[in-house]
Amino acid sequence: MQEYSEKNTEKKGKSRDFILVAVMAGALLGLSFLCWGKQDDSFSESERRVLAKFPVFSMETVLEGEFMEKFETYSLDQFPFRDWFRGMKAIANYGLFQKKDNNDIYIVNGYLSKMEYPVQYQMLDYAASHMEKIYTTYLKPYNSKCYFSVVPDKNFFLAQENGYLSMEYEELFSYMTEKLHFTEYVDITGLLSLEDYYKTDTHWRQEKIIPVAEHLKDIMLKGEEVLSKTENYEVKKLDRPFYGVYYGQAALNVAPDELYYLSSPILENCKVTSYDTGKPVASVIYNMEKSKGQDAYELFLSGTSALQVIENPAISEERELLVFRDSFGSSLIPLLVDEYSKITVIDTRYVNSALLGNLVDFHGQDTLFLYSTLILNNSMSMR
Amino acid sequence: MLFSSIPFLYYFLPVVLILYFIVPKSGKNLVLFLSSLFFYGWGESRYVFLMLAVIGLGYVLGLLIEKYRGQKTGKQFLFLAVILDVSILGYFKYADFFIENFNMLTGLQVPLLKIALPIGISFFIFQILSYNIDVYRGNVEVQKNPLLLATYVAMFPQLIAGPIVRYVDVEKQLRTRKHSIELAAVGIRRFMIGLAKKVLIANALGECCAVFKTSSEKSVLFFWMYGIAFMLHIYFDFSGYSDMAIGLGKIFGFHFMENFNYPYISESITEFWRRWHISLGSWFRDYVYIPLGGNRVSKLRWIFNIIAVWFLTGFWHGAAWNFILWGIYFVLFLMIEKFFLMPYLSKAKFWNHIYVLFFVMISFMIFDAASLPEAMKNIVGLFGIGSEKLISTESVYYLRNYLVTFLIAIMAATPLPVKLYEKMQKISFGRKVIMVAEPMIMVAFLVIITAFLVDGSFNPFLYFRF
Structure with a gap:
């Protein structure tokens, strides 16, 4: 057996x-x-x-x-x-x-978010010296008024309280404002919350940042006449889901975002010219073709662009603004347009700042340096 | 080529397996030899000829040693074999170390040779050396068929990271060996366990060590995490690779010696070295320690023998002072245990484990350091010297992040899982569960491991540099 x-x-x-x-x-x-x-x-x-x-x-x-x-x-x-x-x-x-x-x-x-840690002071120094060089070369000779604002990334609202590693944001803000002593710092952190960002992407949602745009205009146009403030934007929804940059990186089955953009008669009449190739090319505020590409966020000001000029025919008097920006600026800048006759948008990641004298007419315009914490902490792409 | 890589798993291995099992018996060694050359050439195309030259030398000298065995000429040929093999190893692995130290001592500026280290050179040189010595001793018959000798040395499962297979152990298998479903199943199990140890545990712990090294916020907790993570990492990395080698060997009908036997359950450092890298330890015992006289000599000479063996053991691991210190460090503990501590250790049932684990951890911190000052910094960091904080946000985060990996690693470093498997085998219900679950678990392992490899995760292999 x-x-x-x-x-x-x-x-x-x-x-x-x-x-x-x-x-x-x-x-x-x-x-x-x-x-x-x-x-x-x-x-x-x-x-x-x-x-x-x-x-x-x-x-x-x-x-x-x-x-x-x-x-x-x-x-x-x-x-x-x-x-x-x-x-x-x-x-x-x-x-x-x-x-x-x-x-x-x-x-x-x-x-979804990607940890950004720790604060890289070498990168902050590089970003600050880059901006200071722009200031001394192009802005200081014309006594341009300069403003500086930092867009906090999503981790600002998510990381620490959920036990993730996060930068010392307050330290970053104060370090940068000290370095950029020639600018007036505009704090926008209090106007933002986690819900103002896409779930699957790094960026903020345009339909949620009207208060940020208003606050920036209030500060930059302090004491100046309100020319054509947009009271009501028409909220338009992109007809396809938005899969943000983290969607693919996370490789998880999460729901995509919905992408909204704000329209108004002023914005519809704006003339946008892009100078990416050195020659002027007509463009638009919201590029619907780009929205069909890999990154629907490129709908805003056609995504990556070295140099663009937005002209607002609704304002007859000369009131100009220069914006040195990263991709967060793409969705915010259209909300600043209503109070300016012309906004020149510069991204020095795609154009060498040494060449700007040949491309831009600097003559004392107000200037806003608008960068996200992600770019400041990884600033080597600024040229 | 790493075993734990997509090119090996899904391009190289399936082709080799198909070829190996479709050719007749007479062609199997040729398939194994040619595929091994391809395997080696994949990582070191220029050094394939070096390996072939080493094999050729070993073959010719083996024939000459055999021919003149028992005569003075036979001894001279053995001496020549040892000198040539050690010189090749010395040139490719240690030349720059000697030049650097010579320059440091004399103040001269002799230029470094900057020779790329041929992968696995320490392993295949030791194998051919042991073959020549065994022929001289008459322990094995000389191999007259160059293909069989070349297959023994170049056999890809053990070529680049051991175990250091002795010719005597595979002599018969080279000529005739058995292949069976049972053996293949044993091999697959062993290979998959090794692959999982390497990809799922060792790589994760390696990541943890890498995070520690780049951190600017080191705390006492972080130093301890690093120490524990590295000792587990090196064990799972190396023993995982040995498991894969032994498993592949079984599939091809070879029985390689075991290389690890749960070293972290040792009750003394002496025992630890009987369980850690067994093929290297026994190689040094049989080919260095015993020829020097072993322990059948005066006490002073015995101490010298011990120091010589451990100096060489350390130096074998790498051409740097920290490896030599690592070897000598163990001499100290082996002596203390031999002369004083052993009786106490056998009685101290819990503390003996703590003692072994702590001092082995320190040894691996020396092993892993890029320099002696770095090793010292990491060791004193365990006691809060030089680090400002007891814990840091970063260390707490990574502790939580790797906690489950740590727990799995600690459990898997003990015989507990194997004992559980064996217990289940003994009962009817357990056998039924295993029969159904095992293939599913193995496939799940393969899928998860593939997923980790496809995502291009951290996948270095420590013992490649030896």
Whole structure:
């Protein structure tokens, strides 16, 4: 009886081994066939980046190890069901390993955010010296009045109270205002809350930042006549969901955002000219074509742009503003337009500031330096 | 090529497995040898010829040693083999270390050679050395078939990170070996466990160490987290790789020696070294310590032998003073235990573990440091010297972030999971559960591991540099 039992156990052991080998061989070979057979993708929509192509194969690239190195990247980028696997990793990290973040991205109450920590003083110094150089070269000779405002990133409202690492924001603000002594600091933090940001993106929502725009105008136009204040904007909704930058990075199945933009007769009549190629090209406040691209936020002032001029025909007298900005400015600047005849929008990440003298007519315009904490803390892209 | 990489798992391994199992028996070694050359060439295309030259030397000298065995010429050929192998290792691994120290002592400016370290050189040199010595000793028959000897040295499962397989252990298997579903199943289990140890645990703990190193806000808590994380990281990294090697070996019909045996449950440092990197420890014992006379010599000579072995053990790990210090550090504890502490340790049932874990942790902090001052800084940091805070926001965050990984790692570093598995095997219900759950768990492992690899997470391998 015992002998029978042992034989039975042994038989079951053999079946168990057979099942294991068959299942694992199937899984390994199945995925392997998919790897070998899958057609290459050129772009990852979720990650918003170009994917690696099959590397050049030659004696030289092999001997240098370049082929192997690039093949490693290629095999990761072109892996079948890559997004699904990235999602699995996120789920395993959050669920199985109870990690608080996955690749520094965390989720609280449906809001996705990426940890930004710690304050990088070298970066702040670089940003401050960059702005000071602009001031001394182009603004000081004409006695331009300069204003400086910092857009807090989402972590300002989310990180600390939820136990995530976060910058010392107050320290950042005071450090920058001290460095930018030639500007008047406009604090907008009290006018913002978490709900003013997209859940899946870094940016703020245009329909929520009217008070910020009004506050900036109040400060910058203090003592000056109100010319054509827009009392009511028409809120328009983008006809497709907005998948923000963190949506793809997080690789989680979260609901996309809805994107709204504000319209008014003044904005509709504004003339926008873009100088990205050095030559004037007519543009628009809200670029609907761009909204169909990878990043619907590029709807606002056509997204990344080195230099744009917005002219408001509703104001006949000359009242100009220069804005040095990052992408947060794209959605805010249209809300400043109603009180200016002309706003020149400059992003020195895409144009070398040394060339600005040839491109912009500096003649004493009021100037606003508007940057987010994310750019200030990673300012090496400013040129 | 790393075992824990997409190119290995989904491009290289399936092709090799298919080729290996479809060719007749007579062709299996050739498949294994050629695929091993490809595997090595993937990471070190220029050094494939170096490895082949080392194998060629070992082969020819083996034949000569055998021919003149028992004569003075045989000893001279062995001496030549040792000198050549050690010189090759010395040139590629230690030349710049010697030049740097020579420059420091003399004030001269001899230019460094800046030679890239051939991957796995310490492993394959030690293997061919042991082969030549064993031929000389008459422990093994000389291998007249160059393909078999080359397959032994170059076999990709153990080529770049061990275990240091002795020729005597695989001599018969090279000629004839058994392949079976049972063996393949054992191999798959072992490989998957190793892969999970490496990708899911070691890499996460490695990330934690990397975060500590870049942090500007180090606190006492953070120093302790780093110490514990690194000792677990190096264990899971290296033992995971050994598991994968042993598992792959089984699939191909080889039985490699075990390299780790739950070292962190040791009750003394002496025991720890019987459980840690067993293939290296036994190599030094058989080819250095015993030839020097072992312990059958005067006390003074014995102490010298011990120091020599541990100096070499440390130096084998890397051409830097911290590795030498790391080796010598263990001499101190082995002596103390031998002469004084051992009787007390066997009685102190809880504290002996704390003692081992603490001093092993310190040893790995020396091991991991880029310099001796850095090692010292990290060690004194454990006691709050040089760090301003007891805890910091950063350390608390990362403790919470890696807590589950720490707990899993600590549990998996004990025999508990294996004991549980064995207990389940003994009962009918347990066997049924395993039969159903095991393939599913293994596939789930494969999926999760693939997910971690696809997302391009932190995936270095420590023992590549040795």
